[in-house]
Amino acid sequence: MSRPAANLTITVLAGALGLAAGASYSAMAQGAARPDFAPSASIGWYAYNRIFIPPASGAGPVQQDPAHPYVSNDEFRVTGKQPTALLADLSAPILQPWAREAVRKRNEMVLSGKAVNPPYASCWPAGVTGFLLRPMTQAMYFVQGPREVVMILSSKQEVRHVHLIDQHSANVKTSWFGESIGHYEGGALVVDTIGLDDRTWVDGFGTPHTKQLHVVERFHLIEDGRVLEANVHVEDPGAFTMPWDAIQHFRQYEAAVRAMPIERIAQLASAPEGPLQEMACADNPRSFFPGTDALPPPEARAPDF
Amino acid sequence: MQGFSISARAGSAWAVLLALTALSGSAYGETPDISGTYWASEYRAKIAVLGGGDLPLTAEGKAAYENNVAGLKDGSIIDNARRYCVPDGLPRALATPYPFEIFQTPPGQITIVHELNHQIRVIALDQPMPSEKELTTLPFYNGHSVGHFEGDTLVVETAGFNEKTFVDGSGAPHTDELRTVERIRRISPTQLEDVITIHDPMYYTRDWQTRFVYTLRNDVWLEDYVCGEPHRDLSSVAGVRRP
Numbered sequence: 001m002s003r004p005a006a007n008l009t010i011t012v013l014a015g016a017l018g019l020a021a022g023a024s025y026s027a028m029a030q031g032a033a034r035p036d037f038a039p040s041a042s043i044g045w046y047a048y049n050r051i052f053i054p055p056a057s058g059a060g061p062v063q064q065d066p067a068h069p070y071v072s073n074d075e076f077r078v079t080g081k082q083p084t085a086l087l088a089d090l091s092a093p094i095l096q097p098w099a100r101e102a103v104r105k106r107n108e109m110v111l112s113g114k115a116v117n118p119p120y121a122s123c124w125p126a127g128v129t130g131f132l133l134r135p136m137t138q139a140m141y142f143v144q145g146p147r148e149v150v151m152i153l154s155s156k157q158e159v160r161h162v163h164l165i166d167q168h169s170a171n172v173k174t175s176w177f178g179e180s181i182g183h184y185e186g187g188a189l190v191v192d193t194i195g196l197d198d199r200t201w202v203d204g205f206g207t208p209h210t211k212q213l214h215v216v217e218r219f220h221l222i223e224d225g226r227v228l229e230a231n232v233h234v235e236d237p238g239a240f241t242m243p244w245d246a247i248q249h250f251r252q253y254e255a256a257v258r259a260m261p262i263e264r265i266a267q268l269a270s271a272p273e274g275p276l277q278e279m280a281c282a283d284n285p286r287s288f289f290p291g292t293d294a295l296p297p298p299e300a301r302a303p304d305f
Numbered sequence: 306m307q308g309f310s311i312s313a314r315a316g317s318a319w320a321v322l323l324a325l326t327a328l329s330g331s332a333y334g335e336t337p338d339i340s341g342t343y344w345a346s347e348y349r350a351k352i353a354v355l356g357g358g359d360l361p362l363t364a365e366g367k368a369a370y371e372n373n374v375a376g377l378k379d380g381s382i383i384d385n386a387r388r389y390c391v392p393d394g395l396p397r398a399l400a401t402p403y404p405f406e407i408f409q410t411p412p413g414q415i416t417i418v419h420e421l422n423h424q425i426r427v428i429a430l431d432q433p434m435p436s437e438k439e440l441t442t443l444p445f446y447n448g449h450s451v452g453h454f455e456g457d458t459l460v461v462e463t464a465g466f467n468e469k470t471f472v473d474g475s476g477a478p479h480t481d482e483l484r485t486v487e488r489i490r491r492i493s494p495t496q497l498e499d500v501i502t503i504h505d506p507m508y509y510t511r512d513w514q515t516r517f518v519y520t521l522r523n524d525v526w527l528e529d530y531v532c533g534e535p536h537r538d539l540s541s542v543a544g545v546r547r548p
Contacts, residue, residue, distance in 0.1 A: 298532035
């Protein structure tokens with residue numbers, strides 16, 4: 001009767017009564033310019049990098065300290081170079097003094113050799129814009145419904161809901177992923193997010209934000225649909241000295257696999273190919289980074305109901 | 306399907322059920338629209354057998370149930386679905402007092418997104434069940450699901466469960482040989498029905514069913530759900546008791 005348990009816990013996923021208060025369908029939501037980010041269930045998207053790409057001009061995101069080049073685990077798998085930690089360039093002009101101090105403290109911990117684990121490593125939500133930097137070793141999937149687009153990170157089964165309407169709620173409730181509304185425009189999905197909880201980081205450097213954070217993302221396909229580009233505009237007068245822009249690229253899983261020699265595929269820390277699979281982040285809640293300052297995973301001391 | 310009952314423990318009856326459900330949906334014309342946001346109006350911690358009566362437990366199943374109930378009471382067994390918000394498993398996930406959404410996309414897939422524990426169920430349409438090897442090697446909390454339309458009904462077969470979940474909130478047990486068949490359909494313009502058949506011959510003397518009904522609530526937006534934090538008001542759901 002008993003079956004061997006897999007060590008790898010891929011535990012792994014009209015009659016409308018009316019829309020939310022004051023909201024209405026965006027005409028653009030149904031427009032012909034709708035890009036298809038999920039032409040089949042097997043199409044997932046992998047981020048190229050854990051660091052945002054700066055824009056060609058204008059204010060950009062915090063970058064890696066050039067004195068300490070970043071080597072990702074994926075680069076290590078291909079090149080054999082020693083992986084390094086994310087370490088912020090503290091000269092980033094977008095940071096207000098208190099935000100710079102927060103980033104500096106994290107830098108200090110990294111330089112002292114301490115393991116600095118981000119909250120999402122312990123199953124806490126990545127928030128926005130952090131969400132865009134997460135689908136590195138497990139794909140991000142889109143579910144594009146007529147009223148809503150759902151974005152799913154397979155690795156933690158994190159979910160963002162983008163409502164295809166043209167106005168935010170009158171009273172936006174603060175939450176981990178905020179309130180996202182969207183529409184299709186010129187071949188892009190444009191997502192406007194406010195109401196973001198200030199417990200998340202906007203990047204992997206520990207850059208903080210306040211509840212004033214306002215993010216506009218434009219998701220569109222480039223390179224004949226093989227790459228998904230996200231153009232990100234960030235404003236937060238509570239944390240940043242100026243609005244700034246960033247870019248993130250995601251490769252389509254199937255396209256990447258088709259173009260890659262088989263010996264290289266083995267070096268990717270990729271999820272099994274194909275559709276989204278179930279994964280439970282807190283499947284082993286007691287073994288997250290013991291002996292470090294990492295947060296424990298979310299836990300309900302009393303059952304919710 | 307309703308009223309369908311299998312008294313034999315043998316797999317032959319289960320095979321009959323699967324054969325009955327294997328009819329191609331294409332024979333029935335256009336794919337029915339069951340998409341939308343749904344929310345139950347009542348919650349029961351203890352599962353109710355369709356047709357009444359107690360759970361048809363085998364002696365081994367009864368012992369497992371008693372062990373679960375005692376362990377949950379004295380703390381030696383943790384209900385991880387409530388404590389750490391891992392997926393509830395079937396059929397417990399269907400008893401959720403939180404809203405959930407059904408998407409009939411991407412092509413070839415039904416995607417069910419739950420608010421509770423941000424669980425996601427992926428149902429591959431018109432595909433064979435993964436091999437026994439895959440089901441055994443990669444068991445999931447909510448199992449591996451394949452489905453097809455049969456008239457107005459989405460028929461979902463699920464297998465490949467892990468043994469970390471309960472059948473319900475009272476600790477009713479299952480083994481990793483659990484297999485389920487759900488028949489999901491709109492029973493009115495604003496109501497969705499899910500009748501699920503439970504097949505687990507080690508713990509149950511016969512296949513048995515339970516039924517859930519949800520109300521279409523496209524006016525409701527799913528919220529973020531993080532374990533241990535305050536969540537939405539469930540006062541509209543009868544039977545919910547919060548500590």
